[in-house]
Amino acid sequence: MTPEDRACERDAADALAAYRARFTLPQGIIYLDGNSLGALPVATPQVLQQVIAHEWGDGLIRSWNSAGWFAAAGRVGAKIAPLIGAAPGEVIACDSTSVNLFKLIAAALAMRPGRKAVLSEPGNFPTDLYMIAGLEAQGLATRRLAERGRLAEALDSDVALLMLTHAHYKTGALHDMAALTRAAHEAGALVLWDLSHSTGALPIDLNGANADFAVGCGYKYLCGGPGAPAFAFVAERHQASLQQPLTGWFGHAAPFAFDDDYEGAPGIDRLQCGTPPVLGLAALEVGVDLIAEIGVARLYEKSQALSEFFLESLMAHDVTLEQVSPARSADRGSQLSFRHPEAYAICQALIARGVIGDFRAPDVLRLGFAPAYLSFADMAAAARHLAEVLASGEWQREEFNQRAAVT
Numbered sequence: 001m002t003p004e005d006r007a008c009e010r011d012a013a014d015a016l017a018a019y020r021a022r023f024t025l026p027q028g029i030i031y032l033d034g035n036s037l038g039a040l041p042v043a044t045p046q047v048l049q050q051v052i053a054h055e056w057g058d059g060l061i062r063s064w065n066s067a068g069w070f071a072a073a074g075r076v077g078a079k080i081a082p083l084i085g086a087a088p089g090e091v092i093a094c095d096s097t098s099v100n101l102f103k104l105i106a107a108a109l110a111m112r113p114g115r116k117a118v119l120s121e122p123g124n125f126p127t128d129l130y131m132i133a134g135l136e137a138q139g140l141a142t143r144r145l146a147e148r149g150r151l152a153e154a155l156d157s158d159v160a161l162l163m164l165t166h167a168h169y170k171t172g173a174l175h176d177m178a179a180l181t182r183a184a185h186e187a188g189a190l191v192l193w194d195l196s197h198s199t200g201a202l203p204i205d206l207n208g209a210n211a212d213f214a215v216g217c218g219y220k221y222l223c224g225g226p227g228a229p230a231f232a233f234v235a236e237r238h239q240a241s242l243q244q245p246l247t248g249w250f251g252h253a254a255p256f257a258f259d260d261d262y263e264g265a266p267g268i269d270r271l272q273c274g275t276p277p278v279l280g281l282a283a284l285e286v287g288v289d290l291i292a293e294i295g296v297a298r299l300y301e302k303s304q305a306l307s308e309f310f311l312e313s314l315m316a317h318d319v320t321l322e323q324v325s326p327a328r329s330a331d332r333g334s335q336l337s338f339r340h341p342e343a344y345a346i347c348q349a350l351i352a353r354g355v356i357g358d359f360r361a362p363d364v365l366r367l368g369f370a371p372a373y374l375s376f377a378d379m380a381a382a383a384r385h386l387a388e389v390l391a392s393g394e395w396q397r398e399e400f401n402q403r404a405a406v407t
């Protein structure tokens with residue numbers, strides 16, 4: 001049996017196969033980049049059209065109340081909460097992941113007076129590391145990096161916060177959230193998890209792990225659209241004393257009292273800063289509803305099956321590539337990454353064939369398997385294309401070797 005034949009059988013038995021029709025994907029494209037920008041749900045344009053024409057056009061300013069615009073950030077946050085093992089009042093959809101990192105790193109430092117170190121790992125997602133720099137420049141933080149195997153021993157009495165990305169953006173390698181959270185707490189530190197590459201792809205249990213803070217992205221597996229609002233989680237036990245530095249009026253206890261003095265809202269609303277992006281929240285809500293409807297447990301099961309099937313298909317074509325993602329599917333997120341000195345050109349040659357993955361400098365080809373809308377047939381076809389690109393050497397063509405600014 002060819003991989004294509006086996007894919008046919010697997011797709012016929014796939015309980016999630018019908019959900020592909022709930023997404024708009026262009027003909028002839030195999031989309032292996034849903035971990036970078038999730039696909040467009042079919043319902044999103046209609047919902048946005050309604051919000052624009054009816055709520056904005058007709059309702060005008062009345063829609064802050066009548067169309068639930070005020071409540072949208074908390075409402076969408078509460079829908080994200082069960083996807084990440086949080087209670088509804090612990091999550092809010094707001095700002096970008098970068099801005100939410102800043103707010104929560106600063107808040108954690110304020111909760112651990114006398115400690116300044118923010119511990120992370122080298123090679124963490126750039127913005128996570130960069131967001132420490134601004135606080136360093138203000139004299140509030142010092143950055144400390146330790147390789148994954150040495151994080152526990154780097155947790156000394158100067159560490160205020162351990163900040164890690166749960167599923168590594170480049171390799172997909174997972175951290176043991178419960179064990180590292182426990183180790184940090186034993187050392188007197190707080191923990192902030194970046195769930196950008198986990199949310200909507202695998203089950204997370206923030207409260208089961210006793211996590212303090214988390215952030216994550218709305219435009220990856222949650223399919224909220226480019227620049228979608230991100231989310232922030234603050235464990236209930238920390239909310240009353242949380243001091244976040246972006247003390248804007250939407251985080252005020254009574255924004256429309258127009259008082260001169262800031263008083264943070266009692267709950268998770270304190271994480272808000274300025275007027276929320278209502279259109280972006282409306283699009284994000286469609287994506288979150290759809291991912292919640294499919295269910296994270298089923299998505300995770302399928303994502304593991306897809307990546308295993310992709311590897312089997314590559315093997316059927318005798319392709320051997322250096323895999324930088326963990327070998328066991330239980331140890332990785334919903335992606336496979338391969339190292340090759342010509343990864344950039346190989347990625348471009350695949351894109352020219354309609355297989356959209358991405359390149360991560362300096363030498364990684366990254367293929368994401370968003371389980372909500374990919375089929376086993378996509379896996380078989382993508383593996384065949386990759387085998388053909390490698391065997392034919394077509395990646396050597398000049399057009400595939402000219403670098404664009406955004407990859």
Ligand SMILES: *Cc1c(COP(=O)(O)O)cnc(C)c1O
Binds near residue numbers: 097125127194196197
């Ligand atoms: C995608 C991603 C981000 C994105 O941050 P933005 O502020 O939305 O640009 C942050 N952290 C991680 C780990 C990511 O994967």
